[in-house]
Amino acid sequence: MRVIDDEGKQVGIMPPYEALKMAREKSLDLVEISPTAQPPVVRIMDFGKFLYQKEKQEREAKKHQKVITVKEVKFRINVDEHDYQTKKNHALRFLEDGDKVKATIFFRGREMTRQSLGRQILERLITDLGEKAIVEFRPRQEGNTLHAILAPSKKAPEHKPAPPPKPQSPPPQPAPGA
Numbered sequence: 001m002r003v004i005d006d007e008g009k010q011v012g013i014m015p016p017y018e019a020l021k022m023a024r025e026k027s028l029d030l031v032e033i034s035p036t037a038q039p040p041v042v043r044i045m046d047f048g049k050f051l052y053q054k055e056k057q058e059r060e061a062k063k064h065q066k067v068i069t070v071k072e073v074k075f076r077i078n079v080d081e082h083d084y085q086t087k088k089n090h091a092l093r094f095l096e097d098g099d100k101v102k103a104t105i106f107f108r109g110r111e112m113t114r115q116s117l118g119r120q121i122l123e124r125l126i127t128d129l130g131e132k133a134i135v136e137f138r139p140r141q142e143g144n145t146l147h148a149i150l151a152p153s154k155k156a157p158e159h160k161p162a163p164p165p166k167p168q169s170p171p172p173q174p175a176p177g178a
Helices: 016-025 047-063 079-096 108-131
Strands: 002-004 010-013 030-034 041-045 071-077 100-106 133-143 146-151
Touching: 010 030, 016 030, 016 041, 030 047, 041 047, 071 079, 071 108, 079 100, 079 108, 079 146, 100 108, 108 133
Parallel strands: 002 041, 071 100
Antiparallel strands: 002 010, 030 041, 100 146, 133 146
């Protein structure tokens, strides 16, 4: 088997018992890296330390993960203009925070005969949000609710330009006669 030592240098090809003897002399482990290679590749390393480093990297990667949640905005078919604008602004804020938005219209009783009004409200919301949202699911009916799911657009967030530096006033001059 091909042996790599603890410093990453290739030792060469040797029988397994010699590689194991070499690892034990350094009080380290002999770990098989690539069993399918010809000849198989093994490495002399501290396996416990290797597992610890790997776990530490995974924890660090998890810290930088963004968990996407689905926020819901509920409408009624007889929603007033101001209420519509308020809920649209909530949806915009959720999208800017990187969350998905589920826009829901709930029908009660005779409102089920007016489903076209509900579709119009959701289509209006989709057009109002424009490029800030991607439609993940078009409006669809499930029982007495009509809903659509919107995701934040993949566009990179626009960075605000830094304000220009303020001109510094010249240092104060000493008073004459001082």
